[in-house]
Amino acid sequence: MSIGRSVTRFRFALMMVFGLLFSAGVYAQGAAGGIPTDEASISAGQALFSGNCASCHAVDKKVVGPALKNVYDRRDVAWLTKFIKHPQKVIDSGDEYAVALYDQFKPTIMPNQEVSDQEILQILAYVKHTTDNPPVVDETEVPGGGEGSNAQAAGVDSNLLLGIIAVLMVLLVVVLVVLIVLAQVLSKYLKQQQGLSEEDQEYVAQKFDLMAVLKSQAFVGFASFIFVVIVAKTVIDGLFAIGVQQGYAPDQPINFSHKLHAGYYEIDCKYCHTGVEKSKNANIPSANICMNCHNSIRTTSPEIQKIYKAIENNEPIQWVRIHNLPDLAYFNHSQHVKVGGIECETCHGDIKEMEIVQQHSILTMGWCIDCHRKTDVAAKGNAYYEKLVEIHESKTKAPMKVEDIGGLECAKCHY
Structure with missing residues (x-):
């Protein structure tokens, strides 16, 4: 056999081996098909x-x-x-x-x-x-909890002061009744005593005059003080409650169930509220987003027909806004959700269990400030915070809170 023919056969065999190795490599990928794992x-x-x-x-x-x-x-x-x-x-x-x-x-x-x-x-x-790597479900986990989440700020009940006043009034009435009873018993006892002077007898014989008590300066002053406190508390509560609508759950033009969509079907909030990671507003989904599914799902439902009608008439669905902030307050969804890593449930509550969505959090200035004071910055793996973390750790080992990076500055929300 010539050397040239042997070399040719060797090359052919080598090509076959590489071909088999390549085929084996493709087959080994087979299921994975080049799917990345990084x-x-x-x-x-x-x-x-x-x-x-x-x-x-x-x-x-x-x-x-x-x-x-x-x-x-x-x-x-x-x-x-x-x-x-x-x-x-x-x-x-x-x-x-x-x-x-x-x-x-x-x-x-x-x-x-x-x-x-x-x-x-x-x-x-x-x-x-x-x-x-299937997710492990922690049965003890509180919905809406986790890093970056913050339970609704605990505070004094708005009616606590009125309750305290009511309790004090009851106690005062009880003390007054006890004193009257003691006075009557003591008077009866003294009347039975012998050898009292005329002045003492006259004093013991006098009767209790309720009107005199009610007209006394001490009683009038005390009653006036209580009245002023109650009126002032009512006025202050009313002023602080302006624009606060916790629990607000208005009727909507279409009976949309978040419990069904976000809960049962586990549709991600970001699928409908597309601006939550890239805009100041989370935005209300358009009818086109609804039609991604409802062009073939439950098409005969009376509620879905309302969507079709809105599209046919080229009119937006008049959804009623639930969460309102005053114009003087600036809030950016993307800053909190994308950068801060805050879960939707932190502010909006357990949406997956709400048949009709309502305002879960009070959304007052004090509530926001309390959150900024208590919430750790989700800085792990976030290059945006690298320099800030370095500066913070050079001064203290305590976790970096939102207030440490300017979260309490007035101009952050009011400008």
């Missing part, structure tokens, strides 16, 4: 999942659509990418798996998703991470 991709995937998928899907259970646990094992990444971008097109092509999915969940069909191939990989990275 923290940045998983974090980005979580945000994309919350904003695009969470309204219909969960990783560990079926919601509106199928559970996504191990979805990359059921179909390869190329198929998933094609289906996510153009689900109807894949179904119309006769793909058996896609048709079976449609038959299971029809008439609901996933709308086309305007996401890139890289974003789909990031979403799958989050799904895979959640599949491999």
Whole structure:
């Protein structure tokens, strides 16, 4: 055998080995299909999942659509990418798996998703991470708690002072009754005594005059003081209550249940309130967001028909605003939610249990200041705070509070 032919066969064998190794590598990826595993991709995937998928899907259970646990094992990444971008097109092509999915969940069909191939990989990275590391549910955890959260500021009940005054009045009446009884007993005892002087007998014989007591300067002064205190307290409470509407739960033009959507179906708040991480306002969702699901879900419901009517007439739905702040106060949702890491439930309460949303927190200036004094800054892993943390730790080892970074400055909220 010639040397040239041997070399040629060796090269051919080497190519076969590399080919097999490459095929094995692709197959080994198989299920994962090149899905990234780095923290940045998983974090980005979580945000994309919350904003695009969470309204219909969960990783560990079926919601509106199928559970996504191990979805990359059921179909390869190329198929998933094609289906996510153009689900109807894949179904119309006769793909058996896609048709079976449609038959299971029809008439609901996933709308086309305007996401890139890289974003789909990031979403799958989050799904895979959640599949491999299922969340541990702490039964003792308080809803809305956690780092950065702050329970509603504890304070003195607005009626406490009136209660104290009422108790004091009762005590004074009791003391007065006891004194009258003692005086009557003592008078009766003295009348039975012998040898009293005429002056003493006259004093003992006198009768109790209630009107004289009521007209006395001491009683009039005390009663006037109590009256002024009660009136002043009522006026002050009334002034402080202007614009405060804790518990306010107005009727809405459409009976929308947060308990059903955010609770049962676990739709993320950010899916509907799209501005919460990038704007001053969380914004009220438009009818188009509702139609992402309700173009095929419960289309005959009288409440959903109200959405259709608003779209047909090109008129916005007249939702009634619940949480109001005075114009003199500046509040930025993105600063608190995106930068500060504050959960929605911290201020808005357990929305997932509210059939009709109401104002949970008092939202007064004192409530905000108390929160800034008690809340630790969520500085871990946040480059925005690196320099501030360095300066703070050079002076004290205590956790950095919001007030330590200017959270109590007037100009932060009033300018």
